[in-house]
Amino acid sequence: MFFGVPGLKKIAAGTVLLITASLALLSCGGSSSPNTHHTSGLKFRAFVFNTLSPGALGPAPVLNIIDATQDVLSLDSISLGGSAAPPGALVLFPDKAFTLVFSVNNSSLATNSNITLVNNAREGVAGLSGGTGTVTLPDVTQSIAVAPDNSTAYSAVPNGTVGQNPPGAVEVLNLGAQSIAASIPVTGAQSVVLSPNGNLVVAFGSSPDTVTLISPALIGTNNDPRTFVTSSSFDHPVWAVFSPDGTSAYVLNCGAECGGTAASIVALDMTFNPPPIKWTLPVPAATFGLLAGSSLFVAGTQPPSTPGGNTCAGAVPATIATSCGELSVVNVNSNPGTIIGSALITDGYHNRMALGALGQLFIGSQNCTNITAQTPDNTNNEVRGCLSIYNATNSKVVVPPQNGDATGIAPITGRLAVYVCQGGTFQIYDTSTDQLQTQQLIDSFGNPISITGQALDVRLVD
Numbered sequence: 302m303f304f305g306v307p308g309l310k311k312i313a314a315g316t317v318l319l320i321t322a323s324l325a326l327l328s329c330g331g332s333s334s335p336n337t338h339h340t341s342g343l344k345f346r347a348f349v350f351n352t353l354s355p356g357a358l359g360p361a362p363v364l365n366i367i368d369a370t371q372d373v374l375s376l377d378s379i380s381l382g383g384s385a386a387p388p389g390a391l392v393l394f395p396d397k398a399f400t401l402v403f404s405v406n407n408s409s410l411a412t413n414s415n416i417t418l419v420n421n422a423r424e425g426v427a428g429l430s431g432g433t434g435t436v437t438l439p440d441v442t443q444s445i446a447v448a449p450d451n452s453t454a455y456s457a458v459p460n461g462t463v464g465q466n467p468p469g470a471v472e473v474l475n476l477g478a479q480s481i482a483a484s485i486p487v488t489g490a491q492s493v494v495l496s497p498n499g500n501l502v503v504a505f506g507s508s509p510d511t512v513t514l515i516s517p518a519l520i521g522t523n524n525d526p527r528t529f530v531t532s533s534s535f536d537h538p539v540w541a542v543f544s545p546d547g548t549s550a551y552v553l554n555c556g557a558e559c560g561g562t563a564a565s566i567v568a569l570d571m572t573f574n575p576p577p578i579k580w581t582l583p584v585p586a587a588t589f590g591l592l593a594g595s596s597l598f599v600a601g602t603q604p605p606s607t608p609g610g611n612t613c614a615g616a617v618p619a620t621i622a623t624s625c626g627e628l629s630v631v632n633v634n635s636n637p638g639t640i641i642g643s644a645l646i647t648d649g650y651h652n653r654m655a656l657g658a659l660g661q662l663f664i665g666s667q668n669c670t671n672i673t674a675q676t677p678d679n680t681n682n683e684v685r686g687c688l689s690i691y692n693a694t695n696s697k698v699v700v701p702p703q704n705g706d707a708t709g710i711a712p713i714t715g716r717l718a719v720y721v722c723q724g725g726t727f728q729i730y731d732t733s734t735d736q737l738q739t740q741q742l743i744d745s746f747g748n749p750i751s752i753t754g755q756a757l758d759v760r761l762v763d
Contacts, residue, residue: 340424341377345369345763347711347720348400348419349727350391353754354378364402364419365727365752367720367742369713369761372729374742374750379424381417390708391760395449397421399429400762401476403445403456414438414458416445418476421762429477436479438472444492448499452477455502457490471504471515483520485527487513492540496571497547509561510535512552514575528574534581537561542590542597544633548572549579551597551633553587557604558650564601566631566638580637585627591654591662595634596641596693600651600664602626616645617698621683624648624670628662628691628698644698646689649706657712657719660693661732665707665723673704688723690735699735703728709758720759727756 339346347367353360364379381402389404402417418434420427426434429452440460447454454474461470466486471493473483489507496503502515511531519526535552537559542551550571556564564587569576586601602624605612613625626649630642649669656662665688672685684702691698705724712719718738719730729738744750 339422341366341375343368343375346375347713347759347761348379348391349720349722349752349756350389350402350709350758351378351752351754351756352389352404353725355753360754362402362404363754364400365756366424369716369718369720369763372718372738372740372742373745374752376745377424379419379426381419382426390443390758392445392447392454393760393762394447394451396451397762398451400760401445401447401454403442414441414456416454416456416474418479428479432479434479436474436476436481438481439470442472446493446495446502447476453482455493455495457487457493457504457506459489459491459507461490469506471502473520485515485520487515487527494541494543496550497543497545501547501571503541503550505539505541509537512538512541530569530575532567532578534565534567534578536563536565538567539588540590542592543571544592549633550576551590551592551638553590553599553601555588555601556586558586558588558602564603566597566599568633568638582631582638582640584629584631584640585643587629589651589654591656592633593656593693595632597631597633597638598654598662598664598691598693599629599631600626600646600654600666602648602651602666612648613645618700620672620685620700621674621681622648622670622672622685626651626664626666626669626689628664628689630693642696644691644696646691646698647685647687647700649687653707653710655710655712655719656693657730657732658717659732661719661735662691662693663707663710663712663719663721663730664689664691665710665721667706667708669706671704686723688721690730692735701730701736709756709760711759711761713761720761722756722759725755725757727752727759 347369349365354363362381366375392401400419416436428434442456444457456472463484463486467488469488469490471485475482487504494503504513514528516526537555539555540553550569552567554565568579586603588601590599611623625645649666651666653665669687674683686704688707707723709722
């Protein structure tokens with residue numbers, strides 16, 4: 302037993318610092334990969350997680366490779382091995398040397414989540430220092446972050462077991478050894494967020510009034526690395542966004558959307574341990590957020606005040622949908638924070654957000670209300686899915702005419718292009734028009750081409 306928590310597996314005390322690399326921050330910045338020669342011959346690439354790529358033995362998971370300078374689909378692809386993979390996501394390592402691919406299997410026959418490591422330079426599955434390049438978690442996960450040592454990762458596993466504790470664990474992964482190095486009990490662990498300087502892991506579980514802070518420096522010692530921050534100001538907290546200097550953390554309370562009472566943002570002063578609350582701000586809904594300067598963009602879906610009520614009244618553009626999500630723009634530099642903008646967006650559970658060129662905020666959700674309506678005279682046709690585009694300059698919203706979950710968003714650095722995976726389809730948007738680019742994906746001869754299969758996530762890797 303370590304630090305008084307039964308069943309904790311030992312990890313070296315000198316655990317390295319962390320960096321946020323979770324599903325919430327779909328960032329595409331940073332330096333280029335250390336190796337500029339790639340198997341495909343491309344220098345500026347995006348990887349697309351395609352779980353159903355056609356093959357000689359049937360559909361199989363691959364990473365399609367795109368030349369992100371010209372939107373050209375490479376003839377090369379990266380085989381992930383095995384048969385068709387279930388839905389999952391991509392996480393880019395801080396040094397961009399590897400991409401972590403994880404697949405969530407919800408079938409009754411398999412309850413583990415397999416993690417695959419892809420060497421970005423070699424464009425193939427490989428371990429950091431040999432091995433199969435595969436790590437198996439004890440159960441499914443939807444949240445993984447990689448540390449700046451590029452060999453340690455953290456994963457929230459809701460059904461992970463640690464001794465006699467209730468189900469739920471944050472698994473500490475040794476990616477070099479391709480093994481689980483430690484299991485830290487967090488009841489119903491759903492997601493992890495890392496502080497900018499990497500000295501703190503924030504874990505969100507099933508407790509409606511508690512946030513768990515984990516100190517990496519204490520893992521493997523006789524001291525409990527967990528600090529439990531409990532407050533009546535929390536109402537089903539599910540995510541957090543840090544200020545760039547790490548001195549503030551803005552906790553997002555899901556509220557009524559997650560079975561609670563009211564959504565809100567709680568600002569914590571992270572210069573103290575445990576951190577006190579600086580202010581609390583009610584918002585209509587909050588499951589995911591992104592901070593740009595002093596503006597915190599927060600999205601979520603508020604249930605109707607009465608059963609069957611219409612939450613889309615006043616939506617621009619108008620919609621025949623009766624369930625809408627809401628975006629709040631919060632000035633976090635004021636004390637308390639103040640709402641300086643808002644808009645109705647598509648509904649669903651929001652867990653994707655990325656800021657493209659010209660201030661275009663792409664917001665994705667899953668399990669939204671899909672609309673495909675056509676009137677006899679074609680005067681009131683509407684197609685609507687889980688993607689919204691918010692113009693941060695004029696507050697206008699565009700809902701692209703595409704059905705399906707928005708599962709991948711990647712702004713392309715230095716361009717007006719944003720790569721999006723929605724409904725299993727890969728598409729390219731132009732931020733100057735908020736519409737699909739005139740030229741979509743092409744082959745090496747300049748001919749239009751599509752990704753065949755099921756495109757679930759996309760990441761710029763150079």
